Amino acid sequence: MNTPSRAEFLAKTKHYLVPPGEGVFTVHTASDKRENLQRKLFGPDAVKDKRVRELWEKSLETTLPQAKCVIFGIASDAGGGIQRGANWGPLFLRETLINSKDDLRAYDVGDVRVIPHLLHDKYLNDETIKKCRQALYGSEGIALPVSPLSIAYDFAKSFHEQFPAKSMFMIGGDHSVSYPIVRAYLEAKKAQGKKVALVHFDAHTDLLEERLGIDICFGTWTSQVIPFLESPKHLVQIGIRASGKERMHWENKFHHTQIWAKEVFDRGANAVADDIVAQLKKLDVEEIYISFDIDVLDQEYAGATGTPEPGGLSPHEPMLIMQTLFENFKIGGADMVEIAPQVKSSAVKQIEPETTLMVAASLSTFLIQAMGSK
Ligand SMILES: [Mn+2]
Known part of the structure; x- marks a missing residue:
């Protein structure tokens, strides 16, 4: 396989992404947050002098190559479906992070360009693809994807080819955005010969095979990435509690491991974490990807989400589990979604949303620092 040159990667990135905080296509809504974020990232005068785009493009060439961990936003909630609004997650969570922590040890690469009515290119006809290419790239003949999940996949794939040792912390978005990122990660690690596992925190299983005929959405993404794992045993789900079916149903169907919220309460987070480590060590796993749906937390801590659920974990429980995982494995990729x-x-x-954002920021900070250090 020929890796594209750095120049080709940069050209594509400038097509696919916008500066951090600009993922939602709007001028005024939440502009105070966007400007605060961009002033902190690019300097106090960058917004006033309209130099954000120029400084961001420059940083892609100078700062990105130095970074160990990269923050990346997908402000899309077209894959959600009960209560939308996760498109604002990338801006609000980043702003909370940058206000609470100066030294995150991560480079913010920006946001995917999002046409909010689109999900994945496979659901589009040629006519729509042409019109959207014209709108995004100024040419209907350019052979680039147009839907947020399709763009995100190609960007993540190119990112891992270009920077095999770097890790990515992705902020969603409804949970469908994990499909392209986890898939690109799993494919890249397979090509590198690394043994990896997926650890998924969520109140819901996200294991439907389709929902109303759509096979890539917030309720299906996990079942869609299982084929890219070495085996279903390389998937562990934690915190499940809102499911129409019992745990046995899911485990018998997919042959993976589920740990429901009640088991975390009954046995304690440390015992659960030790079991996961033992299971993954037996599989010779070296590296893990953590996908974190904020609704794994009790609604008392995560009310600002599409489907808040009672009876969930307290923030210290996933934190303990993630700390134990980090002591035993490299965290090679992670996401924080559904805020x-x-x-x-x-x-x-x-x-x-302050409670949800503060809790999400502290869990995200741990993940970002962890990925920046090993
Ligand atoms: Mn989910």
Whole structure:
């Protein structure tokens, strides 16, 4: 396989992405947050002087090659379906992160360009693809994808080819955005000969094979990435509690491991973490990807999400599990998804979205630091 040159990678990246915080196509909504983020990233005058794009493009050439861990946003919620709003996750979570932590040891590569009505190119006809190519790239003949998940996949694939040792922390987005990123990660690691596993925190299984005829969405992405794992045993799901079917149903169907929230409460996070480590060591796993749906947490901590659920974990439980995993494996990739900061749940008494964002920021900081250090 021929790896494209750095120049080709940069040209593609400038087509596919926009500067950090610009993933939602709007001028005014949340502009205070976007400008705050961009001033902190690119300097106090960058926004006023309209130099954000120029400085971001320059940073792709100078700062990106030095970084160990890269932050990447996919502001798409077209794969959600009960309560939208996770398109604002990348901007709001980044702004919380940058306000609370100066030295994140990560480079922010930007956001995928998102046409909010699209999900994946395979659902589009040629006419629509042409029109969207014209809108995004100024030419209907250019052979580039147009839907957020298709762009994200090609970007992640090129990223891993270009920088095999770097890791990516992706911020969603509804959970469908993990499909392209996890798939690209698994394919890249397979090509590198690395043994990897997927650890998935969620209140829901996301194991439907399709939902209303759509095979890539927030309810199906996990079943869609299983074929890219070495075996289904390389998938561990933690925190499940809102499912129409029992644990046995899912484990018998997919032959992976599920740990429901109740088991974490009954046995304790440390015992659960030790079991996962033992299982993955037996499979000779070296590296893990952590996909984190914020709704794995109880709605008391994560009310600003599409489907808040009671009876969930407290933040210290996934934190303990992730710390134990990090002591034993490299964390090669991770994501934080389903934060919908404009969503207010009437069932939740906490101040939102601040509670959800603060908790998500502390878990994200751990993951980013972990990926930046090994
Ligand atoms: Mn999910």
